[in-house]
Amino acid sequence: MVYNMETEKERELIIMVDDDPVVLRAGKNSLSGSYRVATLTSAEKLFSFLENNIPVLILLDVVMPGMDGYEAIRILKANSKTQGIPVIFLTGRADAANEYEGLSLGAIDYIIKPFVPALLRKRVEIHLLVEAQKKILETQRQALQNFNSDLQRMVEEKTHTVINLQNAIIKTLADMVEYRDNVTGSHVDRTRRGVSILINALKEQDRYRDQVANWNIEILLESSLLHDVGKIAIDDYILKKPGPLNIDEFELMKKHTDFGVQVIEKIKSAAEENEFLYYAKIFAETHHERWDGTGYPFGLEHGEIPILGRIMAIADVYDALVSERPYKEAYSHEKAVEIIREGRGTQFDPELTDIFVSVADMFREP
Ligand SMILES: [Fe+2]
Ligand SMILES: [Fe+2]
Numbered sequence: 001m002v003y004n005m006e007t008e009k010e011r012e013l014i015i016m017v018d019d020d021p022v023v024l025r026a027g028k029n030s031l032s033g034s035y036r037v038a039t040l041t042s043a044e045k046l047f048s049f050l051e052n053n054i055p056v057l058i059l060l061d062v063v064m065p066g067m068d069g070y071e072a073i074r075i076l077k078a079n080s081k082t083q084g085i086p087v088i089f090l091t092g093r094a095d096a097a098n099e100y101e102g103l104s105l106g107a108i109d110y111i112i113k114p115f116v117p118a119l120l121r122k123r124v125e126i127h128l129l130v131e132a133q134k135k136i137l138e139t140q141r142q143a144l145q146n147f148n149s150d151l152q153r154m155v156e157e158k159t160h161t162v163i164n165l166q167n168a169i170i171k172t173l174a175d176m177v178e179y180r181d182n183v184t185g186s187h188v189d190r191t192r193r194g195v196s197i198l199i200n201a202l203k204e205q206d207r208y209r210d211q212v213a214n215w216n217i218e219i220l221l222e223s224s225l226l227h228d229v230g231k232i233a234i235d236d237y238i239l240k241k242p243g244p245l246n247i248d249e250f251e252l253m254k255k256h257t258d259f260g261v262q263v264i265e266k267i268k269s270a271a272e273e274n275e276f277l278y279y280a281k282i283f284a285e286t287h288h289e290r291w292d293g294t295g296y297p298f299g300l301e302h303g304e305i306p307i308l309g310r311i312m313a314i315a316d317v318y319d320a321l322v323s324e325r326p327y328k329e330a331y332s333h334e335k336a337v338e339i340i341r342e343g344r345g346t347q348f349d350p351e352l353t354d355i356f357v358s359v360a361d362m363f364r365e366p
Contacts, residue, residue, distance in 0.1 A: 088110070173226065
């Protein structure tokens with residue numbers, strides 16, 4: 001809009017509606033010193049006038065031929081374009097019941113005719129002041145609301161950045177362990193994929209559906225990347241040994257579950273307890289437990305082993321079988337599935353083994 005000094009200087013418009021020209025003239029005389037006053041002789045004329053003019057205030061008679069003032073205020077208040085215009089009744093109906101009715105319909109004041117010009121001016125002035133203050137308050141409320149949503153957006157952006165950073169650090173930690181482990185390819189990425197396939201299959205089973213619904217799967221899958229993080233504390237000569245481990249070496253290798261828990265506990269002591277660390281600890285601690293109780297570190301059996309540990313056991317072993325290691329060649333997918341099937345009820349949870357077999361095709365390289 002072009003800035004217009006004339007418009008800016010223009011006085012505020014008040015509309016006065018009354019079927020009595022004498023009243024209109026008296027009203028105009030008392031207000032026109034401070035305002036532009038448009039005088040109209042019926043409610044019908046008011047509505048056609050409002051099509052092109054929005055006043056700061058309407059002074060409205062009640063009893064008029066045609067539409068009366070009560071009907072007129074109802075229409076004004078029902079229209080979003082006019083409902084904000086303050087209305088004052090200016091009427092000869094002096095009884096309390098009518099005054100109550102007029103104020104209940106949304107008028108901000110009810111003035112009895114004949115009026116005292118100076119008092120009419122004063123009351124109009126006070127009402128317009130209150131209206132102006134209401135507008136200022138509304139502007140401030142709006143500004144505060146905008147400020148709040150800006151603040152909220154900034155917090156969300158920061159949170160997003162922190163989560164990205166956290167995921168990048170976790171991934172780097174897992175990659176560092178793999179680099180030392182001499183494992184070719186990305187074992188942790190592939191076991192995460194295997195865990196994801198098994199969890200999706202579990203969702204379809206009545207017996208597991210409720211349990212899976214309680215998991216935050218996105219966080220859970222990220223945390224699975226740390227299941228072998230304890231290998232960071234295992235000596236190079238064991239990790240990089242180009243053949244099978246002897247009994248003593250294997251005992252040391254088994255310690256990677258304890259070390260993994262220690263690493264996660266250390267993070268826990270610096271950060272707040274959270275879902276990510278909760279899942280990460282379960283994976284690191286229990287992925288080498290066996291269904292028959294001969295696994296490590298605790299020798300838990302059957303349902304004593306957390307289900308996430310039982311799931312990871314299958315995904316972890318599958319990937320170890322199909323991968324080439326310094327001490328073994330890579331087995332085919334079919335051979336790996338067969339070996340896991342043979343471990344049903346000894347190494348692996350029998351139900352989870354069946355579920356694995358039913359979706360095993362999805363474990364093939366994508
Ligand atoms: Fe492991
Ligand atoms: Fe592993």
